Amino acid sequence: MLRKISKLVAAATATVVTGMQSASAGYMDTLNMTKGVTPISERVYDLHMLILWICIIIGIVVFGAMFYSMVKHRKSKGAVAATFHESTKLEIVWTIVPFLILVGMAIPATSTLIFMTDTTESDMTVKITGHQWKWEYEYLDGAAEGVRFISSLSADSRKAIYADPASVDNYLLDVDNEVVLPVGKKIHFVLTASDVIHAWWVPELGQKQDAIPGFANELWTEIREPGVYRGQCAELCGRDHGFMPIVVRAVPEEEFAIWAADRKNVGKAAETVDKVWTVDDLYARGEEVYNTACIGCHQLNGMGLPSVFPAINGSAIATGPVGAHMDVVMNGRPGTAMAAYKDQLNDVDIAAVMTYQRNAWDNKTGDHVLPADVKAVRGGTPE
Amino acid sequence: MAHIHPSGDYYVPHGTKWPIIGSIGLATAAAGFSSYLNGSNAGFTVMFGGLLIITYMMYRWFGQVIQESEDGYYNDQVDVSFRMGMGWFIFSEVMFFAAFFGALFYARALSLPWLLGEGDGLLTNIHLWPLFDEGWPSNGPADFGGDFQTIPAWGLPALNTLILLASGVTVTLAHWALKGDSRQGLILWLAATVILGYVFVYLQATEYTHAYNELNLTMESGIYGSTFFMLTGFHGFHVTMGATMLLVILVRAIKGHFTREKHFAFEGVAWYWHFVDVVWLGLFIFVYWI
Amino acid sequence: MSEAVAHDDHAHGPEKGLMRWVYTTNHKDIGTLYLLFSLTMFMLGGAMAMVIRAELFQPGMQLIDPHFFNQMTTMHALIMVFGAVMPAFVGLANWLIPMMIGAPDMALPRMNNWSFWILPFAFTLMVVTLFMEGGAPAAGWTMYAPLVLQTGDAFPFLIFSIHLLGISSVMGAINIIATIMNMRAPGMTLMKMPLFVWTWFITAYLLIAVMPVFAGAVTMLLTDKFFGTSFFSAAGGGDPVLYQHIFWFFGHPEVYIMILPAFGIVSAIIPTFARKPLFGYSSMVYATASIAFLSFIVWAHHMFTVGMPLAGQLFFMYATMMIAVPTGVKVFNWVSTMWKGSMTFETPMLFALAFVILFTIGGFSGLMLAITPADFQYHDTYFVVAHFHYVLVTGAVYSIIAAAYYWMPKWTGHMYNETAGKIHFWWSTISVNVLFFPQHFLGLAGMPRRIPDYSVQFADWNMVSSIGGFAFGLAQVYFCWIVYKTIKGGEKATDRVWEGATGLEFENLPSPAPYHSFTMAPEIK
């Protein structure tokens, strides 16, 4: 009976194992931690492999002894039970030996940790702010000083969630605005959040750090290889926690400088508040903003989610007086997930998204909100 | 109703309906209060109903235990079990307060200094709260609740300390009287303890009114107000409970309960009273004084 | 000792009808209530896990909304931890401790009834939130501020149900301590107590020490939300991380609360089927105490990424690593107990052996998580999910299943069906590894936890894991059926039940055990 069962088990295990192998063919990199592209990630990888192997070896010894005993000392083989049940000497040995092994692990762990936490002498600083459910980046110094943008899940990925995930590249790991960083520089990140706790994590950089509202954390990285590195928010932050990716594009320094210059110009040129905006332009622009900034909560069809996020379609606010509407959008609703957008969106975007909200779906108010109106409310201090 | 076995070495009570009634009461009170917090006024009535059920349950359950005790059903083993139960219950209360004291120490020793830019908090201060520069007592960088004043330790709180310490003495005197078979002394000193207890609560209440009306010190006053009212509030609640339990003991003493050998209920309440006393000392030192 | 509790039987047997269960003060009745309640909650929490696994079966959102997914994750964990595993252990304590120490019942029988009867009410409050405005709590079982403050109407219900659970646990723990300290039969010295009694004794202290702290933490959440306090808000001078410190000061001892009694169970089963006394009894006791002590000073290993000062990170790393030492002592002692024994492999033994291996695997991944720099990569990924399901499912739950098979004949007087038990074992053990082992790979490859949808490179292992999950779930339905059959009937169990069994419950009591275990204190050798 037992034989039969164990044969069956062996067969089943074999099937599962081969099944796993074929399933994972071409995905060998999905079995282990990445070695990454930074000095930190490499040291962490080595540490990981060291402790993994120590555990595997201890496992082989312990389970080996156990299986040996299970095979040899079974009653059906006529084994007669011994009666010993104590040995102070052994107890001491197997207290001391594991302790020494642990010391052996703790030494490299300590030095790696000290290395990781040393944020001094960095070449540039980027401030990262987590919002429900997007990341904001601000370059505090260096070539891109002053550049600031919001990065959220790309529209392609978002559309594929309820359609066909396989049809898009980098499903859920793609954003509208990538963070661009120079390779070979020590980059210092300052991390915080505006609403709830998020965590900024790109596996290939080998670091993960929480972004905590009201406090600033820091971490550093030095990317060795140019390339695109993808990660995700790693701390549960509400409904769309799974849809808050991070994309880092590492480029050579010259390319970074070009990008920075471009980015600065884009910022200035496009947002001339005084440009004459037509309703259609605003509406189109607003749709774009809505579909990246607001869709996560208020949904594509403007219906929100019953009892979690209110509908904009038919909302008394979005169809009522412009002032109250603008107040909600600019200042948010403290204590709820509705954030203040006055620091996240510029005047044009706010005007556009409000115009969109007031005219999309069944909200045919016909009103439109001009960037100048927003600027006026802001009190003429454009950010 | 006495489903117990008076003789023999073991005491095993039989079926009891008080626990299930207690659970119904607790759940009713919890559901009522929850709905009230969610904005339903009816919830308040429901909560009140639940509290009534709990009070009734306690009255009857303790009544039964007292009856059985007076009838001599309990042997020494039961007495020891009761003592252990009370002792460990008090320990669990200590740990409950430990959470709030932990919050206080953390805020004073770590989070507030970080917000002010000390130690690891440099970036926090520079990037997020550059204007924040006032330490304990603080209502935080956003100045929650507006400017406020604190209650000086050497006024009312010091008086309250004296009162509680004195009540610790009187309850011990009552115990000695009980052990010395002096019923009159027992009643007298117990009554004094109960009065001191309620006076403490009364003074605490005046202090709260003063804080709210004149000092602008409220629950909303940032971390100072939070820890202040959480600690003193839960302590005040425990004093009220303790004084009420002492009152029950007083009534029983007047009725002639307790003997010089057997008076666990008295001792249990006295322990509880000392616990409340010690917590107050912690409060006086860490909340009011330093 | 002299006189018995019962001289006239009718007054001391079980009462009749449904009210027997509601009013009972009998440790066996209450133990049964706890165990059945736990099984029910296990099915409910498991059903939620099935919803999670079904949604994660393939990339894309197919079945549920992301918000509901978070509700499932949160409720699954709360129900499993507080509704399934902890009550199961309390149920076992109720059934076994009086029998093992030669007592007639628990020390405080009325309070015992109350500890149980709070639970169904507490869980009703928690589970009805599924039907409220804004749904059930969705901020994870850890309920981190400030996210949890965004919970809808469920919020106060969640807080108060936790208060009730805490009251129940503390009362249960006090009862267990009083029973062990005060009700032992003469001659049952502390160092003669079976290890299950010892581990529970220590667990009870953990419970009394940490449940009130948890109650304090959630009380602060409540006042932050409704009464304007700012414990967890930086703007008011508080700190969201403060919540995490208080939570994990409770939370880490909590996970040992879920494993120490399991150690006791395994230490009872292995000697029986190895027919050889437990190796290193006293070192087992000391190891248990050391684990309990260490559990109070390691909590921040759950928070390596919150930005603690370096010295703090190092302290918590070293302290956490130390736990491997006493736990290793336990594992080595179990292996030495088997060594040169005369082993047979009935179902309880199979589960106990699987426990030793699979728990140790979970322990190894725990040790890896303790290495702070590496934890920056592991944290909040499926690697952590794999770790804790190995220690919780193939640890805690396996020990509970093993205990059920081992003592069921003593409880019911019937043997379970051995073939069925073996099928249950192999079916569970294969599928549980298919379920949780690939989660290590997913985590290492970069899949965060608590996400309802994932990038396509994680698709294959998730599908494998889900298949394993469904198979494991069905195996537990089969287990329910086995339990049902055993209660209803089956071969008559002998008084000793197992050839190698020792202990008062097997040597001094018939099967099924009488309503009052020891109406006369037994003679202790």
Ligand code: HEA
């Ligand atoms: C029963 C429950 C249980 C148990 C017993 C453990 C045991 C351990 N756990 Fe685990 N843990 C959890 C339940 C449990 N854990 C849960 C639920 C979480 C997640 C909570 C959440 O976030 O939701 C968690 C998370 C968790 C983390 C945080 C991970 C993260 O979020 O980033 C860490 C980090 O240090 C950790 C470490 C450990 C360690 C070191 C042990 C040790 O006790 C293990 C010791 C055992 C061994 C090491 C094996 C046997 C020993 C030998 C054979 C001796 C020789 C060995 C060596 C010298 C290596 N656990």
Ligand code: HEA
């Ligand atoms: C003791 C505790 C315990 C137990 C027993 C389990 C058991 C299981 N857990 Fe759980 N789990 C946790 C504690 C536990 N878990 C915790 C603490 C978390 C973290 C939560 C958080 O992040 O906040 C978690 C999170 C968690 C996740 C991660 C979710 C996420 O991060 O989003 C997953 C995903 O696979 C999972 C799966 C499972 C499965 C498949 C089982 C299985 O073992 C369950 C098997 C049982 C059954 C299935 C029931 C019986 C069957 C039926 C009722 C009939 C229906 C059956 C079928 C249709 C097949 N659990």
Ligand code: CUA
């Ligand atoms: Cu942001 Cu998770």
Ligand SMILES: [Cu+2]
């Ligand atoms: Cu832990």
